[in-house]
Amino acid sequence: MARPIRVRFAPSPTGYLHVGGARTALYNYLFAKNQGGTFILRIEDTDLERSTDESLRMQLDDLKWLGLDWDEGVDSTTLESKGDYGPYRQSQRLDLYRKHCDQLLEKGFAYYDFRTDEELEQIKQASGEKFTRIPRPETILDLTEAREKVASGASAAVRFKVDGGGEHVINDLVRGEVRLPEDMVGDFIIMRSNGMPVYNFCCAIDDALMEISHVFRAEEHLSNTLRQKMIYDALGFEAPEFGHMSLILGQDKQKLSKRHGATSCHQYHEMGYLPEALLNFVALLGWSAGGDEEVFSRDQLIDKFDVKRLHTAGAVFDEEKFKWMNATHLRALPHQKLWELLGPLFEKENISLPESEDFIDKSLTIFKTKMETLLDAIELFRPVDEKYFEISDEATEVLEWETTKAVFEAWRAQIKGQSGMYLTADEFGEMQNQVKDAVGVKGKHLFMPIRVAIIGKPHGADLKMLVPLVERESLLRRVDKALAAL
RNA sequence: GUCCCUAUCGUCUAGAGGCCUAGGACACAUCCCUUUCACGGAUGAGACACGGGUUCGACUCCCGUUGGGGACGCCA
Numbered sequence: 001m002a003r004p005i006r007v008r009f010a011p012s013p014t015g016y017l018h019v020g021g022a023r024t025a026l027y028n029y030l031f032a033k034n035q036g037g038t039f040i041l042r043i044e045d046t047d048l049e050r051s052t053d054e055s056l057r058m059q060l061d062d063l064k065w066l067g068l069d070w071d072e073g074v075d076s077t078t079l080e081s082k083g084d085y086g087p088y089r090q091s092q093r094l095d096l097y098r099k100h101c102d103q104l105l106e107k108g109f110a111y112y113d114f115r116t117d118e119e120l121e122q123i124k125q126a127s128g129e130k131f132t133r134i135p136r137p138e139t140i141l142d143l144t145e146a147r148e149k150v151a152s153g154a155s156a157a158v159r160f161k162v163d164g165g166g167e168h169v170i171n172d173l174v175r176g177e178v179r180l181p182e183d184m185v186g187d188f189i190i191m192r193s194n195g196m197p198v199y200n201f202c203c204a205i206d207d208a209l210m211e212i213s214h215v216f217r218a219e220e221h222l223s224n225t226l227r228q229k230m231i232y233d234a235l236g237f238e239a240p241e242f243g244h245m246s247l248i249l250g251q252d253k254q255k256l257s258k259r260h261g262a263t264s265c266h267q268y269h270e271m272g273y274l275p276e277a278l279l280n281f282v283a284l285l286g287w288s289a290g291g292d293e294e295v296f297s298r299d300q301l302i303d304k305f306d307v308k309r310l311h312t313a314g315a316v317f318d319e320e321k322f323k324w325m326n327a328t329h330l331r332a333l334p335h336q337k338l339w340e341l342l343g344p345l346f347e348k349e350n351i352s353l354p355e356s357e358d359f360i361d362k363s364l365t366i367f368k369t370k371m372e373t374l375l376d377a378i379e380l381f382r383p384v385d386e387k388y389f390e391i392s393d394e395a396t397e398v399l400e401w402e403t404t405k406a407v408f409e410a411w412r413a414q415i416k417g418q419s420g421m422y423l424t425a426d427e428f429g430e431m432q433n434q435v436k437d438a439v440g441v442k443g444k445h446l447f448m449p450i451r452v453a454i455i456g457k458p459h460g461a462d463l464k465m466l467v468p469l470v471e472r473e474s475l476l477r478r479v480d481k482a483l484a485a486l
Numbered sequence: 487g488u489c490c491c492u493a494u495c496g497u498c499u500a501g502a503g504g505c506c507u508a509g510g511a512c513a514c515a516u517c518c519c520u521u522u523c524a525c526g527g528a529u530g531a532g533a534c535a536c537g538g539g540u541u542c543g544a545c546u547c548c549c550g551u552u553g554g555g556g557a558c559g560c561c562a
Contacts, residue, residue: 046561157560181489218556292511293511313555317498318498320512323512443521
């Protein structure tokens with residue numbers, strides 16, 4: 001019964017893509033690609049209150065940024081469905097859900113519940129417990145009667161009737177055998193009183209109709225799997241294979257959420273993180289490749305992915321390690337590619353830099369070892385642009401040294417003595433020695449003032465590498481400013 | 487509270503009964519490289535939650551305790 005491999009990622013468009021969602025999408029994507037299957041994107045937008053097209057576009061943009069391309073689903077620009085099982089937005093599949101809901105009603109697997117919110121609330125209050133399952137109503141109207149009542153304007157939700165006696169055993173792809181007793185859940189709503197179907201129902205119908213073969217999702221869905229299983233059984237559908245993965249946790253070990261800080265892909269994008277680093281990092285939260293290696297490209301992840309190596313306990317999202325991961329991917333990027341990513345940032349910050357291949361190569365060689373995120377480049381490159389040269393507060397101590405003024409003056413004389421447009425690293429080394437001899441200082445009393453006269457700070461890039469990036473005339477103007485700051 | 491899931495260094499993890507005096511990575515410490523800061527290299531400190539079984543042998547299997555998490559919506 002080898003079914004074609006079809007997996008899906010089914011976000012609801014209510015904001016940016018969460019890193020947990022990104023990991024779910026990634027695992028499904030990796031599984032599809034690794035198995036030669038189809039990766040489907042389905043939009044779960046039956047909650048009219050919260051779902052917006054704007055959010056949908058944001059989610060799609062995040063997915064595209066990550067490079068998790070889908071084979072079937074919704075087109076990211078037109079939002080039109082593409083693929084044979086469409087439409088792929090649940091809000092456009094309402095007739096399908098209604099049809100199946102009627103079937104359940106007719107077969108006696110579901111019933112109309114006419115209780116109002118207030119009544120339900122009262123029942124909860126009366127039970128005295130914080131959590132309580134809503135009991136089945138004392139009387140359930142005969143279907144014809146109920147339908148007439150609804151037709152005459154009464155509002156009613158449709159509930160799935162849970163027998164409660166049995167037990168469902170799923171062979172979870174990551175957890176093994178999981179036994180779910182039916183009385184774990186009460187009669188649950190499948191159709192709201194406003195006529196909109198509810199997640200658990202749509203999900204089951206769509207997974208069946210779209211012939212989804214495997215469902216990888218977070219373990220918070222375990223009880224939903226039970227509900228969906230019962231729907232499959234009632235309708236005679238074949239259930240997909242399930243794999244429930246661990247949750248991503250915050251530092252406090254609670255489910256990662258907004259109060260833990262940055263949790264959306266969009267935020268990390270803005271913070272200068274690379275999509276390949278994000279993918280690599282979340283992939284390792286709950287999965288490992290087996291060996292000692294940890295840094296992988298997307299293609300390597302596809303190649304190495306194996307459901308058997310998914311694990312069961314929750315994983316804390318460690319931002320420190322994520323930074324390291326990002327820095328590692330960033331340094332591995334070809335200079336030309338890295339420069340393209342940096343371009344818009346420099347433009348936004350109004351930092352003007354030479355665009356020659358030579359400059360790009362030299363400057364990135366120096367600076368990329370100091371960058372963890374793309375954003376770090378801003379403060380690194382800013383000193384190269386003369387209009388941002390300024391004496392930093394960090395230089396205060398250096399400016400107070402007795403010998404600093406003499407070093408500045410000797411350095412200025414050295415620059416005057418040169419003629420080319422740029423200095424070479426060798427020339428700079430020689431000039432530094434001349435200053436040393438002229439003033440009679442060495443060590444930090446020599447280097448730090450010179451650094452201040454070039455970048456305005458006593459610490460920073462290797463001057464032998466930085467100086468050749470700055471025009472000689474600019475160096476002169478800088479040392480004059482440093483002298484003026486004394 | 488009820489049900490379900492889960493338990494190796496601070497964190498992410500390797501470990502599918504003897505290979506474990508438990509390996510790697512991040513973070514941390516020390517040293518080397520470096521006329522600064524980084525990068526890089528080396529070294530170090532650091533964990534099998536606890537109690538019972540099963541077994542010649544348990545980090546690995548079973549049971550229990552404890553801890554952690556999740557679900558209990560006309561959200562997904």
